[in-house]
Amino acid sequence: xxxxxxxxxxxxxxxxxxxxxxxxxxxxxxxxxxxxxxxxxxxxxxxxxxxxxxxxxxxxxxxxxxxxxxxxxxxxxxxxxxxxxxxxxxxxxxxxx
Ligand SMILES: Cc1cc2nc3c(=O)[nH]c(=O)nc-3n(C[C@H](O)[C@H](O)[C@H](O)COP(=O)(O)OP(=O)(O)OC[C@H]3O[C@@H](n4cnc5c(N)ncnc54)[C@H](O)[C@@H]3O)c2cc1C
Numbered sequence: 001x002x003x004x005x006x007x008x009x010x011x012x013x014x015x016x017x018x019x020x021x022x023x024x025x026x027x028x029x030x031x032x033x034x035x036x037x038x039x040x041x042x043x044x045x046x047x048x049x050x051x052x053x054x055x056x057x058x059x060x061x062x063x064x065x066x067x068x069x070x071x072x073x074x075x076x077x078x079x080x081x082x083x084x085x086x087x088x089x090x091x092x093x094x095x096x097x
Contacts, residue, residue, distance in 0.1 A: 001043050004043060008039050011032045027086060034079055034086070044069055
């Protein structure tokens with residue numbers, strides 16, 4: 001978990017430095033948003049699994065984090081649409097119009 005979070009933080013940090021210089025592209029933002037949200041939800045799911053039933057009850061906030069992250073998968077560009085943007089950026093081919 002900590003390794004994946006650290007990698008995601010590095011991606012966000014690099015994007016932030018580019019954005020501060022006005023050099024971040026929308027395709028780079030798509031890549032970072034998609035990757036980091038997917039990583040975060042995977043970790044939340046694993047944490048929920050580790051905690052068994054306690055991961056589901058209201059006593060701990062894990063399920064709340066999972067539900068928040070399910071929203072983020074969809075809003076501000078869905079996981080799939082960001083993938084299409086990344087694909088276009090890499091290949092120059094549009095899979096959508
Ligand atoms: C909590 C929350 C807050 C929001 N806040 C705002 C806000 O403040 N302002 C705002 O404008 N909107 C907001 N939205 C709306 C959000 O941006 C849209 O829900 C999102 O863009 C997805 O659009 P849709 O719901 O019409 O899904 P659709 O576009 O109908 O997509 C449905 C599914 O099909 C997939 N899909 C769609 N097209 C393709 C394609 N060409 N190829 C492959 N897969 C595809 C999508 O990835 C998705 O999984 C919010 C949504 C949520 C859940």
